[in-house]
Amino acid sequence: MSSKNTTSMVLAIVAGVLFLLAGITGAAAWEAIRHFVTANIVENEIVEFAFAILIFLASLGGVIVIAGGLLIGKNRVGIGKFLIALGAGIGLIGLIITIIVAAMENDLTVGGFFTVGMVGLILSIVARALAKKEEKPSKPSKKSKK
Numbered sequence: 001m002s003s004k005n006t007t008s009m010v011l012a013i014v015a016g017v018l019f020l021l022a023g024i025t026g027a028a029a030w031e032a033i034r035h036f037v038t039a040n041i042v043e044n045e046i047v048e049f050a051f052a053i054l055i056f057l058a059s060l061g062g063v064i065v066i067a068g069g070l071l072i073g074k075n076r077v078g079i080g081k082f083l084i085a086l087g088a089g090i091g092l093i094g095l096i097i098t099i100i101v102a103a104m105e106n107d108l109t110v111g112g113f114f115t116v117g118m119v120g121l122i123l124s125i126v127a128r129a130l131a132k133k134e135e136k137p138s139k140p141s142k143k144s145k146k
Contacts, residue, residue, distance in 0.1 A: 011127035012069025018120030019062030026058035026089025077133040088124040
């Protein structure tokens with residue numbers, strides 16, 4: 001495992017623990033996405049079922065972020081990053097919205113951004129950004145003998 005993925009795994013686990021302590025889940029964000037998709041794009045039983053699964057998993061919040069970190073540690077980077085995003089409720093979007101709202105209310109104090117949940121959110125975003133799929137070593141080509 002690369003050192004970046006080790007760092008990513010540790011950050012995701014810490015972020016997941018902070019989410020558990022703060023009671024943060026990603027369910028609300030996924031519920032909002034479900035509502036938008038079913039109201040504006042497509043509404044059928046398969047889409048509703050898929051979102052029900054996503055929302056259930058996202059409701060586990062920190063547990064899913066920790067699982068994503070562990071999967072990154074096992075070089076299952078794609079699914080690990082997906083689980084981190086799922087558990088964090090698409091954290092980057094939430095962070096941007098929080099910053100915009102704070103700016104509009106002239107409340108951009110450092111203390112407002114360093115809650116346990118916000119630190120967990122920032123760590124989960126960093127963990128996702130650092131995680132990279134390790135390339136498998138290439139096998140030497142077999143040359144045919146004549």
